[in-house]
Amino acid sequence: MREALTLLLLAAIFAASVVNQLSIQRWAIWVARFDPWTFLPFWAFFAPNPAFADIHLVFRDRGIASTAWTEWTEVQLRSSNGWRWLWNPSRYEHKALHDMVNGMAMTAEAAKAANAPNAVELSSCHLGLVAWVMASPGIHTSQSRQFAVVQVVGHGRERTAHPVFVSREYTLG
Amino acid sequence: MVSPELALSVAGRASCASLGIGILEQLVILNRAFGAEGPFSLAITNVMGSAKFVRNLSVKSLRYILAVGAIASILGVVLGPYSLLGRSAFATLLVSVLIIRIRRVMGTDGAEQMATLVLFAIFIAVLPSLSKTAITLAVWFIGSQSILSYATAGIAKAISPTWRAGVGISLIMGSEAHGQPFISVVLARFPVFAKLLCWLVVLFECTFPLVLLAPEAITISMLLIGFVFHLGCAISMGLNAFLFAFPGTYVCVAYIAQQMSPNW
Numbered sequence: 339m340r341e342a343l344t345l346l347l348l349a350a351i352f353a354a355s356v357v358n359q360l361s362i363q364r365w366a367i368w369v370a371r372f373d374p375w376t377f378l379p380f381w382a383f384f385a386p387n388p389a390f391a392d393i394h395l396v397f398r399d400r401g402i403a404s405t406a407w408t409e410w411t412e413v414q415l416r417s418s419n420g421w422r423w424l425w426n427p428s429r430y431e432h433k434a435l436h437d438m439v440n441g442m443a444m445t446a447e448a449a450k451a452a453n454a455p456n457a458v459e460l461s462s463c464h465l466g467l468v469a470w471v472m473a474s475p476g477i478h479t480s481q482s483r484q485f486a487v488v489q490v491v492g493h494g495r496e497r498t499a500h501p502v503f504v505s506r507e508y509t510l511g
Numbered sequence: 512m513v514s515p516e517l518a519l520s521v522a523g524r525a526s527c528a529s530l531g532i533g534i535l536e537q538l539v540i541l542n543r544a545f546g547a548e549g550p551f552s553l554a555i556t557n558v559m560g561s562a563k564f565v566r567n568l569s570v571k572s573l574r575y576i577l578a579v580g581a582i583a584s585i586l587g588v589v590l591g592p593y594s595l596l597g598r599s600a601f602a603t604l605l606v607s608v609l610i611i612r613i614r615r616v617m618g619t620d621g622a623e624q625m626a627t628l629v630l631f632a633i634f635i636a637v638l639p640s641l642s643k644t645a646i647t648l649a650v651w652f653i654g655s656q657s658i659l660s661y662a663t664a665g666i667a668k669a670i671s672p673t674w675r676a677g678v679g680i681s682l683i684m685g686s687e688a689h690g691q692p693f694i695s696v697v698l699a700r701f702p703v704f705a706k707l708l709c710w711l712v713v714l715f716e717c718t719f720p721l722v723l724l725a726p727e728a729i730t731i732s733m734l735l736i737g738f739v740f741h742l743g744c745a746i747s748m749g750l751n752a753f754l755f756a757f758p759g760t761y762v763c764v765a766y767i768a769q770q771m772s773p774n775w
Contacts, residue, residue: 340645344642348635348651352652352655352656352659356659374616375560375613377628379621381621382663384664385671386670387673388673389689392688416543416544423749424532425751428540429620430544430618431540431544431549431618432688433618436688437617437618438617462560465558466550466558469555492685493690493695496685
């Protein structure tokens with residue numbers, strides 16, 4: 339009995355894993371209802387589009403008595419060092435930022451197709467970014483905050499940066 | 512000859528190592544990343560979909576869960592999945608990892624997914640008691656997931672215009688998160704080498720399932736190449752957890768190949 343149940347369970351999970359590799363949208367939406375934490379794997383690493391850009395989250399504030407914005411400030415993420423082949427705690431924060439930005443990008447694509455312009459602002463990924471940025475310390479007289487997602491490519495002199503998303507203004511406090 | 516008991520033990524210990532490193536890393540970043548200003552704060556993870564039963568877990572509670580998970584992972588590596596204490600360690604680690612993942616919502620990767628699947632397979636194979644049949648089924652499951660992972664990754668790259676053009680690795684090396692400036696410069700200077708490297712990765716991943724039909728020597732060679740591949744990914748891209756999670760499944764793959772290949 340136990341062996342039969344084990345076979346059934348593992349076979350079902352493996353079959354579901356195989357289907358999960360096929361990128362079928364209806365399947366992905368259905369699975370996400372039961373597995374929002376992605377225990378069911380998707381094994382297409384760095385493909386078909388390899389992650390080549392770094393994502394940076396920046397914000398600027400506007401004071402109570404001022405209409406002028408402060409300089410853009412980056413939400414600092416932990417950086418890695420030469421030991422990252424064995425010890426790499428910075429990967430979690432960077433991956434979280436990538437997950438939220440990628441989620442927002444997917445919502446933007448779907449919103450465009452569905453002609454739903456507010457969908458991005460109402461998405462959980464966008465709200466997550468808002469919560470993250472708004473929790474970042476700023477100057478104590480700040481009244482409102484705006485954030486941007488900046489894509490950076492390359493190293494050293496070859497480095498280029500451009501904004502891929504700029505939010506509306508949010509009131510602090 | 513590879514036994515299913517050996518295969519499961521190696522996969523389990525390697526997964527404990529992979530998850531244990533991740534748990535220790537999360538302990539180091541706990542206050543900052545899971546605190547009010549971090550990406551895994553309660554405010555953010557509640558918006559992103561963490562389950563109700565973890566929503567009120569404070570940073571202090573998470574520290575205890577991670578600490579217990581860290582101890583369990585060390586015990587799992589040392590003891591393996593067959594002794595009573597070892598089985599308890601594996602079960603404890605699985606519960607810790609599940610709670611943390613559900614609480615964190617984001618930030619997971621393929622290594623954590625594979626290691627968690629391995630732990631789950633071991634959990635049902637060795638609890639409440641050892642069962643040779645269940646152990647064998649778990650080995651088949653883990654080996655099959657491993658083969659599926661390489662096949663999927665390979666096919667996804669083979670159909671990608673970016674990878675077919677031979678610039679996939681160059682692009683990745685150009686990033687700070689997963690790249691290396693030195694390697695990026697070398698690949699830019701020698702584009703033919705960059706293209707060759709891309710195609711070698713695609714070839715390796717797409718042909719990995721052929722270990723099921725290949726002679727023993729070729730299967731072992733493929734698995735060794737796989738280890739070198741993951742070592743390279745760890746060094747060049749910082750994918751440290753993959754170095755343990757995926758090669759750890761190779762003895763399971765060897766067991767399946769031993770059963771299936773007419774050429775062993």
